[in-house]
Amino acid sequence: GAVVSQHPSWVICKSGTSVKIECRSLDFQATTMFWYRQFPKQSLMLMATSNEGSKATYEQGVEKDKFLINHASLTLSTLTVTSAHPEDSSFYICSVFTRTGKNQPQHFGDGTRLSIL
Amino acid sequence: KNQVEQSPQSLIILEGKNCTLQCNYTVSPFSNLRWYKQDTGRGPVSLTIMTFSENTKSNGRYTATLDADTKQSSLHITASQLSDSASYICVVSRGGGSQGNLIFGKGTKLSVKP
Numbered sequence: 001g002a003v004v005s006q007h008p009s010w011v012i013c014k015s016g017t018s019v020k021i022e023c024r025s026l027d028f029q030a031t032t033m034f035w036y037r038q039f040p041k042q043s044l045m046l047m048a049t050s051n052e053g054s055k056a057t058y059e060q061g062v063e064k065d066k067f068l069i070n071h072a073s074l075t076l077s078t079l080t081v082t083s084a085h086p087e088d089s090s091f092y093i094c095s096v097f098t099r100t101g102k103n104q105p106q107h108f109g110d111g112t113r114l115s116i117l
Numbered sequence: 118k119n120q121v122e123q124s125p126q127s128l129i130i131l132e133g134k135n136c137t138l139q140c141n142y143t144v145s146p147f148s149n150l151r152w153y154k155q156d157t158g159r160g161p162v163s164l165t166i167m168t169f170s171e172n173t174k175s176n177g178r179y180t181a182t183l184d185a186d187t188k189q190s191s192l193h194i195t196a197s198q199l200s201d202s203a204s205y206i207c208v209v210s211r212g213g214g215s216q217g218n219l220i221f222g223k224g225t226k227l228s229v230k231p
Contacts, residue, residue: 006160034217043121043206043221044161093160095217102210103149103168106219108160 002026004096006109014117015086021079021112023050023094029074030096035067038091038111050077050094084116119144121222123207129228134197138225140190140207148212152181152192155204155224164192164205197229 005024013019023033033050048069049057056069068080081088093111097104121142130136142150149168153161165174165181167190173182178195194201204224211218 004160009158032217041223043223045221046217046219049217095160102212103166105163105166106151108162110160111158113158 003028003098003107004094004109006094006112008112009110010113010115012115012117013084016083017116019081019084019114021081021092021094021114023077023079023109025075025096028098030077030098031074032096033071033077034095034106035069035077035079036093036095038093044093047079047092050079052077081114084114086116089114089116119209119211119220121207121209121220123205123222123225125225126223127226127228129230130197132197132199132229132231135193135195136197136227138192138194138205138207138227140192140222142188142190142207142209142220142222144209144211144220146212147185147188148210150181150183150190151208151210151219152179152190153206153208155206157203161206194227197227199229199231202227202229 007022031052035047036044038044047062050069050071052071058064071077091111095108124139151166152164155161164179167174167183169185180193183190204226206224207222209220
């Protein structure tokens with residue numbers, strides 16, 4: 001069954017709107033969640049690592065004030081795209097590892113397709 | 118530069134046929150190599166994970182190979198089905214970093230036609 005639930009699956013909104021995306025781990029506690037972005041015909045790019053109870057770690061080039069991450073509980077991380085613009089239109093995916101250590105499978109949510117008009 | 122290159126970019130095959138997808142990488146240090154299947158509009162689903170010492174690993178009709186010396190991997194799909202139509206992504210995990218320290222290829226888009 002599904003390990004990660006992501007909501008919403010599709011968002012269309014006007015430029016300047018802030019959009020919140022939720023990522024929930026199902027049936028287990030995730031101290032760490034990962035947020036990726038995927039543009040058409042491009043590979044997934046890690047945006048940030050969400051850490052429960054502490055600040056997220058952002059990858060180089062990702063604006064932390066633009067992409068707000070909150071990981072307030074062991075089962076929920078949220079990504080808020082603030083004042084979204086058309087260039088923020090993309091496919092956003094979260095993922096978790098259910099076990100620590102190398103060589104563990106990574107479980108992805110079904111993604112959120114964000115379209116900014 | 119850490120990169121994962123996949124070929125072909127896209128592929129069309131007839132149902133029942135076999136196919137092989139290629140992955141070359143320059144990621145260092147190497148920890149493991151993963152193949153994922155991503156259906157359109159969905160998140161990737163893990164097919165195989167191979168470490169440095171593993172040459173081949175199977176998951177049903179999917180068989181992945183790894184040559185760590187030449188830094189090449191392949192994914193062979195046997196007796197293709199319509200449901201195999203998807204993007205197949207090769208991912209290399211870097212050693213020494215966090216679990217999220219993964220380098221993703223752009224994927225090969227496979228279309229299986231009846």
